[in-house]
Amino acid sequence: MGCGRMSPALLLLLFLASCSLLQGTLLRPRHVRLEAQNFHVWLHWEPDPSSPISATYEVEWRNRTSNWTKAGACGGNRISSWVCELYFDRIHDIYWARVRVVAGGEQSEWASSSELQLYRDTIIGPPKLSWLLQDQILSVKIITPLTPYKKRTGSYKPVNRVLLKLWYWLHLYEEDLLVQQVPCKRSSEKVPCTFGHLKPSTQYCVRTVAADIARERSREVERCLVTPAGPAGFPWVLAVLSAFFLLLLLSVAGLCFIQLHVFPSPPEMCLPKALVSDRSPPAWSRARVPCIFRGSAPPFLQLSHHQHPPPRSRSRPEPPGQRWLLSPAAAPTGSHTHGTQLSAGVLVPLRHSRRSMDQS
CATH class of the missing domain: 2.60.40.10 (Immunoglobulins)
Incomplete structure (x- = not known):
């Protein structure tokens, strides 16, 4: 038997010896x-x-x-x-x-x-999501897990109060399509992270992605919701057109009110029939005279019912262009001017000769 070879009996003895040594x-x-x-x-x-x-x-x-x-x-x-x-x-x-x-x-x-x-x-565990859907606007609040470290008040600190660099991206998916993403650094009840312009009767899913942290060190969360249905068959076009025509009608009414009350037209002036000459006035004086009153003449222009204007003399025709003017000077009651009695005014000719004016 060579020295380089061991017999099977010897190997068995060595195995039994090792087992006895390792036992216990x-x-x-x-x-x-x-x-x-x-x-x-x-x-x-x-x-x-x-x-x-x-x-x-x-x-x-x-x-x-x-x-x-x-x-x-x-x-x-x-x-x-x-x-x-x-x-x-x-x-x-x-x-x-x-x-x-x-x-x-x-x-x-x-x-x-x-x-x-x-x-x-340390691995950042999945946060919790709480949200509020109102008027097709989704407000999301991120609640991070608690750590074993306590505050002075005795409550445990959340992860984002220990790992100050932690913040999240919020991804909004419509089915498998990413439609919106917003950064959510300091999420709270007063300042939530919001998604706007959500469509009615649509399923959306919100996923969190921790920023500035390796993917293998963060655990993400995903939550889904279905937005409520909008008003069925609401005639939006008809409502818009009705509002437009109502606004147009109010604008026209406002313009008419301004025209009548803020910028009124000048009133007309009408002379009483007693002061209107029987003869047709010349063409140059046929301009329309404004009317300051309507109906019967005011008292200061009324002629006495028992007196008549002096008849015109045929031998002395009225000079062309001569007109009568109502003088504002009040005459005493009972006085007569050419046989005409006035209550509060005097009729004087518009034109006089220089001689008659000097005599007066």
């Missing part, structure tokens, strides 16, 4: 990893198949400047599940964690995870 030895967990979502941290692992069912696990963690610390949040450092939630308060620091199995008074070796920085590695 615990193997450490596998696939240990740290994961973070919305700044909540979990340590995940998988047990070795040879680990007993009754085995428990111990977890420790540390950062760059601290020593290993037992994870008190894992139920006294002993858990029977394969996940443990941790709390890291410094989002810019780097952390590590490790786990080992404990069974029958024995412990396995530690299995360590890779490093984790919350600000860089």
Whole structure:
């Protein structure tokens, strides 16, 4: 038998010896990893198949400047599940964690995870959407998940209050067609993000897209709605035409009112028949005289019913062009001018000779 070859009997003996040496030895967990979502941290692992069912696990963690610390949040450092939630308060620091199995008074070796920085590695979970549809305008409010960090009031901070660079694009789809997109940086009840000009009886879907963050680090959400139906068969054209003609009618009525009351036509002046000469006036004086009153003559132009104007003398014809003028000078009651009695005015000839004027 050569030295380079081993007999089957010898191989069997070596296998039995190794099994006896390994019997009672615990193997450490596998696939240990740290994961973070919305700044909540979990340590995940998988047990070795040879680990007993009754085995428990111990977890420790540390950062760059601290020593290993037992994870008190894992139920006294002993858990029977394969996940443990941790709390890291410094989002810019780097952390590590490790786990080992404990069974029958024995412990396995530690299995360590890779490093984790919350600000860089945390996954942003899907936000919640609340909206209000009114007059074909959709107002959307984004509600981000909560973190494990508390405010002074005791409530938990939302993600966008810890990761200040976080904001979203809102995409509006009509079936599979992108019809609108709006930036939503500071969504709130007072300042929601809005989509306008939505069509009635149409299905729309709203999708969120985290901006300035890698796609693999964000979880998006999508919600759909159907807009209500509009007024069935409403005659929009007839309503528009009716409003136009009504406006036109009101405009014409307004112009007529302005013409009659703001810029009225000058009144006509009519002389009483007693002052109108029987003879036809010359052609140059046939211009229409405005009328300042209608009906009977006013008292200051009425002639006495028992007196008559003096008859015209045939031997002395009236000079051509001579007209009578009503003088505003009031004559005393009872006085006579050429046999004519006036109440408040005097009729005087329009033209006189120079001699008669000098005598007067």
